[in-house]
Amino acid sequence: MTSPLPAGLRERKKAKTRLAIREQAIRLFEEQGYAATTVDQIAEAAEVSPSTFFRYFPTKEDVILTDDYDPLIVEAIKAQPPGVSPVKALLNGMKSVFLQFSAEEWESERRRQRIYQAVPELRARVMNQTVMAVDMLAAALAERDGGSADDLSYRVVAGAIVGVVVAITPPGSANGFGPEDLGQLEEALNILEANFRLR
Amino acid sequence: MTSPLPAGLRERKKAKTRLAIREQAIRLFEEQGYAATTVDQIAEAAEVSPSTFFRYFPTKEDVILTDDYDPLIVEAIKAQPPGVSPVKALLNGMKSVFLQFSAEEWESERRRQRIYQAVPELRARVMNQTVMAVDMLAAALAERDGGSADDLSYRVVAGAIVGVVVAITPPGSANGFGPEDLGQLEEALNILEANFRLR
DNA sequence: CCATGTTTTGACAGTAGCTGTCACTTCAGA
DNA sequence: TCTGAAGTGACAGCTACTGTCAAAACATGG
Numbered sequence: 001m002t003s004p005l006p007a008g009l010r011e012r013k014k015a016k017t018r019l020a021i022r023e024q025a026i027r028l029f030e031e032q033g034y035a036a037t038t039v040d041q042i043a044e045a046a047e048v049s050p051s052t053f054f055r056y057f058p059t060k061e062d063v064i065l066t067d068d069y070d071p072l073i074v075e076a077i078k079a080q081p082p083g084v085s086p087v088k089a090l091l092n093g094m095k096s097v098f099l100q101f102s103a104e105e106w107e108s109e110r111r112r113q114r115i116y117q118a119v120p121e122l123r124a125r126v127m128n129q130t131v132m133a134v135d136m137l138a139a140a141l142a143e144r145d146g147g148s149a150d151d152l153s154y155r156v157v158a159g160a161i162v163g164v165v166v167a168i169t170p171p172g173s174a175n176g177f178g179p180e181d182l183g184q185l186e187e188a189l190n191i192l193e194a195n196f197r198l199r
Numbered sequence: 200m201t202s203p204l205p206a207g208l209r210e211r212k213k214a215k216t217r218l219a220i221r222e223q224a225i226r227l228f229e230e231q232g233y234a235a236t237t238v239d240q241i242a243e244a245a246e247v248s249p250s251t252f253f254r255y256f257p258t259k260e261d262v263i264l265t266d267d268y269d270p271l272i273v274e275a276i277k278a279q280p281p282g283v284s285p286v287k288a289l290l291n292g293m294k295s296v297f298l299q300f301s302a303e304e305w306e307s308e309r310r311r312q313r314i315y316q317a318v319p320e321l322r323a324r325v326m327n328q329t330v331m332a333v334d335m336l337a338a339a340l341a342e343r344d345g346g347s348a349d350d351l352s353y354r355v356v357a358g359a360i361v362g363v364v365v366a367i368t369p370p371g372s373a374n375g376f377g378p379e380d381l382g383q384l385e386e387a388l389n390i391l392e393a394n395f396r397l398r
Numbered sequence: 399c400c401a402t403g404t405t406t407t408g409a410c411a412g413t414a415g416c417t418g419t420c421a422c423t424t425c426a427g428a
Numbered sequence: 429t430c431t432g433a434a435g436t437g438a439c440a441g442c443t444a445c446t447g448t449c450a451a452a453a454c455a456t457g458g
Contacts, residue, residue: 013453014406038443049408051446060444124327128319131326134366152383155366156390163362167333167354184351191355195394212425213435237414248437250417259415 018056021046025063026111034064034119064116065125072097074136082145086157087193089144090137090165091186098182106179113176130166134158164192217255220245224262225310233263233318263315264324271296273335281344285356286392288343289336289364290385297381305377312375329365333357363391 024045028037039060043050057063076093084092101109116122138158142149168188169177223244227236238259242249256262275292283291300308315321337357341348367387368376 017406039445040443051409052407054445055406058445120327121324124323125320127327127330128323131330131365134362138366152367152387153390156363156387159362159364159366159387160359160391161362163333163358163360163365164355165358166330166362167337167358168351188351188355188358191352192359216435238416239414250438251436253416254435257416 017048021048021053021056022063026115029115030111034115034122061122061125064112064122069097070133074140077140078144080144085193086141087161087189089141090161091189095182110176110178117176130162134162137162160192164188216247220247220252220255221262225314228314229310233314260321260324263311263321266328268296269332273339276336276339277343279343284392285340286360286388288340289360290388294381309375309377316375329361333361336361359391363387
């Protein structure tokens with residue numbers, strides 16, 4: 001009865017169902033592989049009908065693709081004062097979100113990443129999301145120091161930063177990105193930072 | 200990029216069939232949209248059976264995804280002397296390939312791009328290919344001046360460069376990348392170059 | 399506590415991408 | 429011209445995904 005936010009019984013049940021589907025899906029993906037697992041199996045394991053599955057997730061891919069904290073990072077970046085360099089702004093933004101992760105959140109995230117790193121079609125979708133983050137980052141950087149998001153300079157800086165972030169998580173990284181990798185992220189961004197003059 | 204190697208009749212016929220499938224597919228995609236076009240329709244238009252279609256292209260997506268000149272660009276980059284900066288090496292490499300395009304090749308490439316820019320699932324695959332180009336570029340840059348491809352610096356530089364290239368071709372660009380866009384590419388890379396100190 | 403309307407759900411049918419198999423045709427090389 | 433290899437087409441089957449519709453679960457006003 002002591003639930004944090006969800007007011008109605010309906011909302012609570014929905015959240016529960018969604019969680020159950022995702023958990024069972026990830027479990028089955030780990031056990032049998034992504035392609036070998038059918039939506040029917042997931043639905044049965046989560047004790048819902050196949051049609052209900054698609055009501056919660058538009059496609060089978062979306063079970064893995066959903067990522068809740070990208071917007072949080074964007075907010076954290078915008079909150080950085082204008083004096084901070086673009087690279088440091090992103091680094092601080094990412095750290096401020098990731099450092100608040102609980103052990104369970106890290107573990108869950110790591111499982112998610114292991115799956116999509118291993119499945120090309122999922123990885124493609126995630127990479128696309130990441131590429132689209134260039135737009136968000138460029139806008140955030142522009143807003144932060146009152147410039148125009150259309151300014152090519154912002155896009156270049158944002159592209160370079162995102163490119164570096166992507167570059168340090170190659171397809172082969174089997175264990176996913178964990179707290180122990182924050183160091184390499186910082187190192188890579190420092191290399192970039194050390195060679196940037198802009199702003 | 201015309202291969203004057205019609206060795207056997209079989210090879211010629213295969214190339215012809217492949218070309219016919221791709222041409223009809225692109226035509227139908229333009230006319231009816233990607234999702235609304237079935238493989239059966241493409242097969243019929245190209246006068247082959249549906250099973251033959253899948254023998255030439257593993258998936259419907261592959262009709263659009265195939266890109267022949269990425270390896271050419273990599274070669275052109277490796278050919279750049281070590282004195283040239285990484286950014287200039289990539290720019291020169293890309294130019295040396297693109298500037299040899301005929302009007303037909305540009306037009307074909309533009310149609311291809313228009314389609315995958317409009318279809319999220321295709322765009323995702325292309326973006327993933329692009330991200331994987333970071334590895335190739337890092338390796339090419341390392342090989343060019345005799346360093347190790349594992350050196351984080353190379354990955355950072357490669358990531359930044361690829362990030363910038365991606366950043367200037369946003370999802371909305373409806374007309375695709377054409378010869379008239381080479382200028383903006385050069386401009387963006389110059390902005391990056393102007394702010395790079397490394398090497 | 400009950401009657402109301404709204405939301406959620408499950409069953410069913412249908413489309414299309416993709417895979418595998420098998421026999422038939424077409425071509426290349428000796 | 430013969431023989432083996434490669435290309436082709438028809439067919440069957442699985443699964444992701446969509447749409448419809450009626451039943452069940454729930455929220456709300458009386």
